[in-house]
Amino acid sequence: MNNISFDKLDKAFENRVRLQIMSVLVANERYDFNSLKDLLNITDGNLASHLKALEKEEYIVVHKSFLGRKPNTNYEATMKGKQAFKEHLNTLEQLIKLQKHT
Amino acid sequence: MEEKDIQNELASIRSIMERSSKFISLSGLSGILAGIYALIGAVTAYFIIQSNPTTVTKRTSLFEAWGNSVIIILSLIAIAVIVLMASIITAIILSKRQAKRKRQPFWGKTSQALLFNMITPLITGGILIILFLYQGIGEYIVPIMLIFYGLSLVSASNFTFGDVKYLGMLEIVLGLIAACLPSYGLLFWAIGFGVLHIIYGCMMYLKYDK
Numbered sequence: 001m002n003n004i005s006f007d008k009l010d011k012a013f014e015n016r017v018r019l020q021i022m023s024v025l026v027a028n029e030r031y032d033f034n035s036l037k038d039l040l041n042i043t044d045g046n047l048a049s050h051l052k053a054l055e056k057e058e059y060i061v062v063h064k065s066f067l068g069r070k071p072n073t074n075y076e077a078t079m080k081g082k083q084a085f086k087e088h089l090n091t092l093e094q095l096i097k098l099q100k101h102t
Numbered sequence: 103m104e105e106k107d108i109q110n111e112l113a114s115i116r117s118i119m120e121r122s123s124k125f126i127s128l129s130g131l132s133g134i135l136a137g138i139y140a141l142i143g144a145v146t147a148y149f150i151i152q153s154n155p156t157t158v159t160k161r162t163s164l165f166e167a168w169g170n171s172v173i174i175i176l177s178l179i180a181i182a183v184i185v186l187m188a189s190i191i192t193a194i195i196l197s198k199r200q201a202k203r204k205r206q207p208f209w210g211k212t213s214q215a216l217l218f219n220m221i222t223p224l225i226t227g228g229i230l231i232i233l234f235l236y237q238g239i240g241e242y243i244v245p246i247m248l249i250f251y252g253l254s255l256v257s258a259s260n261f262t263f264g265d266v267k268y269l270g271m272l273e274i275v276l277g278l279i280a281a282c283l284p285s286y287g288l289l290f291w292a293i294g295f296g297v298l299h300i301i302y303g304c305m306m307y308l309k310y311d312k
Contacts, residue, residue, distance in 0.1 A: 016111075016114075019111070019115065020114070020115070020118050023115045023118045023119045023122070024118060024119070024122040026119070027119035027120075027122055027123045028122055028123050028211075031122065031211070032211075035207075035210055035211045038207040038210055039118070039121060039122055039206070039207065039210070040118075041205065089112070089115070092108050092111060092112060093112075095105075095108055096105055096108050096109065099104075099105045099108075100105070
């Protein structure tokens with residue numbers, strides 16, 4: 001019983017940073033790279049690699065634009081990403097309930 | 103995964119969602135101090151007006167009064183500006199400290215959204231006050247200050263603690279009452295910017311500052 005629930009946990013969210021990125025993008029319409037970096041307090045390279053992983057899963061989309069001369073990269077959660085995030089939270093919740101019963 | 107791990111995970115998600123969308127580094131202490139500055143300002147204004155009872159307390163238009171009491175009117179404006187500046191500087195210093203503690207950037211997406219939503223009604227109200235001063239309509243300056251400040255709080259409340267919305271509504275109601283009783287302007291100003299700020303500041307301090 002327990003194992004079935006664990007399987008349901010999204011592999012893409014196994015990493016804490018990815019789950020945090022997804023939380024931000026669900027709570028906000030869009031978020032830019034630098035604000036994400038400041039908020040999560042991680043390095044450029046680290047953040048970029050996790051964003052790429054989420055993009056590959058099609059959980060987020062990238063919007064590139066320019067603010068004056070500076071490149072400004074914004075991220076937005078897709079429907080698929082929001083759905084996956086919701087299911088991940090539901091599974092976590094169920095796991096808590098299960099463990100309370102045993 | 104242990105139950106505690108999952109609880110931690112959920113708590114961290116909730117905190118990051120909040121920190122990413124709301125500026126939660128406002129300090130209740132800055133509300134209390136702003137209220138104290140306002141009360142000091144109001145008492146000073148009261149004594150200045152008392153020293154020359156023929157002017158603004160009466161229902162004479164400011165334009166009429168302008169001739170014989172330029173100094174009084176200018177000093178009242180100066181008091182308001184000093185109270186405003188002192189409150190803003192206090193809020194900046196205390197929020198900076200709080201932002202560090204809550205691991206939230208002080209000048210970031212959330213504080214910018216908060217500022218933009220506050221500043222739009224405030225500038226509108228400010229321009230209106232200047233226009234009214236030119237026309238010599240003195241009695242509506244306090245209601246305008248309270249109402250537009252209240253509107254700015256309501257509009258900003260989506261980007262900080264939700265409680266701010268209720269403070270905003272109280273300021274608006276107070277402003278409307280003040281508009282019905284123009285000769286008590288200073289009293290309403292002291293209640294709206296002094297007393298309400300101190301009460302709310304205490305509540306916010308107990309609720310969020312720890």
